[in-house]
Amino acid sequence: xxxxxxxxxxxxxxVPAWYHSIELAPGIVTPGYFDLRPIVGELPWPDVRGxxxxxxxxxxxxxxxxxxxxxxxxxxxxDVADHRDWDWPPDARExxxxxxxxxxxxxxxxxxxxxxxxxxxxxxxxxxTIYELSPETVGLFDIVVCGSLxxxxxxxxxxxxxIRTVCRGSLLSIEEIRLSMSPPFKRQPVAELDxxxxxxxxxxxxxxxxxxxxxxxxxxxxxxxxxxxxxxGPSHPAASDxxxxxxxxxxxxxxxxxxxxxGVPHAAVLAKARA
Amino acid sequence: xxxxxxxxVDANPLWYHTLELAADVTTPGYFDLRPIVERLPWPDVRGxxxxxxxxxxxxxxxxxxxxxxxxxxxxDIPDHEDWDWPPEIRSxxxxxxxxxxxxxxxxxxxxxxxxxxxxVEKVDMTVYDLGPERVGAFDVVVCGSLxxxxxxxxxxxxxxxxxxxxxxxxxxxxxLRLSIRHPRRAVARLDGTxxxxxWWVPNVAAHKRMVFAAGFEILRSIRPYCDSFGVAHPAHRxxxxxxxxxxxxxxxxxxxGVPHAALLARPRV
Numbered sequence: 001x002x003x004x005x006x007x008x009x010x011x012x013x014x015v016p017a018w019y020h021s022i023e024l025a026p027g028i029v030t031p032g033y034f035d036l037r038p039i040v041g042e043l044p045w046p047d048v049r050g051x052x053x054x055x056x057x058x059x060x061x062x063x064x065x066x067x068x069x070x071x072x073x074x075x076x077x078x079d080v081a082d083h084r085d086w087d088w089p090p091d092a093r094e095x096x097x098x099x100x101x102x103x104x105x106x107x108x109x110x111x112x113x114x115x116x117x118x119x120x121x122x123x124x125x126x127x128x129t130i131y132e133l134s135p136e137t138v139g140l141f142d143i144v145v146c147g148s149l150x151x152x153x154x155x156x157x158x159x160x161x162x163i164r165t166v167c168r169g170s171l172l173s174i175e176e177i178r179l180s181m182s183p184p185f186k187r188q189p190v191a192e193l194d195x196x197x198x199x200x201x202x203x204x205x206x207x208x209x210x211x212x213x214x215x216x217x218x219x220x221x222x223x224x225x226x227x228x229x230x231x232x233g234p235s236h237p238a239a240s241d242x243x244x245x246x247x248x249x250x251x252x253x254x255x256x257x258x259x260x261x262x263g264v265p266h267a268a269v270l271a272k273a274r275a
Numbered sequence: 276x277x278x279x280x281x282x283x284v285d286a287n288p289l290w291y292h293t294l295e296l297a298a299d300v301t302t303p304g305y306f307d308l309r310p311i312v313e314r315l316p317w318p319d320v321r322g323x324x325x326x327x328x329x330x331x332x333x334x335x336x337x338x339x340x341x342x343x344x345x346x347x348x349x350x351d352i353p354d355h356e357d358w359d360w361p362p363e364i365r366s367x368x369x370x371x372x373x374x375x376x377x378x379x380x381x382x383x384x385x386x387x388x389x390x391x392x393x394x395v396e397k398v399d400m401t402v403y404d405l406g407p408e409r410v411g412a413f414d415v416v417v418c419g420s421l422x423x424x425x426x427x428x429x430x431x432x433x434x435x436x437x438x439x440x441x442x443x444x445x446x447x448x449x450x451l452r453l454s455i456r457h458p459r460r461a462v463a464r465l466d467g468t469x470x471x472x473x474w475w476v477p478n479v480a481a482h483k484r485m486v487f488a489a490g491f492e493i494l495r496s497i498r499p500y501c502d503s504f505g506v507a508h509p510a511h512r513x514x515x516x517x518x519x520x521x522x523x524x525x526x527x528x529x530x531x532g533v534p535h536a537a538l539l540a541r542p543r544v
Binding site for chain 2: 089158189193195216
């Protein structure tokens, strides 16, 4: 290993918590909660070459760096700087942020910064919530990508409407979906509500619920992909999950049959901003 | 006297609630809550400070007063613009409503309040703006058939929670089919398009989950029931699409109309 690679490795190890598994150099992959590498090629990507692009809810920046790799002219990565800015459910609002802090030790953007340096990336990070997106704050974008964010919002429709205000081209929306409420079982645009506890989960839609959300916010639907499974990375508790029993088995079988692998079921849609 | 009242009632372009204003004057509402009002899980409101959220013509507010509330505040938006319009019809929606219901909102409530000699206080405000610093705290809050019209029903319920120091009675439209398919899972149907101004229509479990998530615990709930259509509603003499749907609705809720669920809750967080 060269000295440069050893430096990168050392920096990676000092990040308290990685969210994304990102390959920073040959042989160096960050130990994330989620590994999007197996599914990134399946997404209905638009042509991003020469375009101004935005990644919303970027976290460690997986999609932002992917946009850059695909030839975007400019990439902005938007995310909150502080866990307190998440949409905490009322019953977790007091304790939740402090508990997350124990994992990240207050270094919410450390992973992104390390990855950006290692990749010699020019992605610009902006600290803001999705709700604060507007032409005044960030300008207009040809391409917007938003992944696994809507379920963490109390008002996902407001989030999507904010995206619509800054999108003059296409939105690639990749979101967790409920397999058991999606085809082949059911086709209705529905969502399951949680809204309690430290998972910070509000609405998880069916496949058609996800599409309805995007359509309602002012987009015309284009190519879709999925359902597919977003795999757990090595630091996710479920990666070493040995839960047994009929419910767990049924869930795994369902995921394998419909999403191709065990993980978090997702669906993706590429949509165009409607006038 | 009731002749001039009848003129006033007739002059209001759209009545939402069916209200008995005098022995011989009943408003031709879109909905008639009279058949189900006794079945709702009312708390004891005698001597209490009460709030009705999304009051429209005031049916539940006047009912609170009739039941002996000490003080009743009735909250509603002052303008058709203030609805949570879906982006698709945001520019045309308010005009459309003005053409159907008249340009001025709250006319029906004013007529009814005067006719009933009521002292309910009307406050012009959206549910989202509710806060103790603006309206104070209430012993009892009621809210009926409002959440489905909101893009963010959870934010609205949190605002209600912030002004509720006692009990909260919530009665909301539900999706019957989703309630049967998912008796325990909290599932809501998403619309968000069109003139009906509907966003989330929950199943019974999701209605409870919404109220719980906002920081309440559920004390009791009643079987699903139907809000009956009033004489003004286009569906009053319905050529219902299918006989089995009609039968299922009557079987499950006891009558025709819009399926609802109701519950009584108190703050937990």
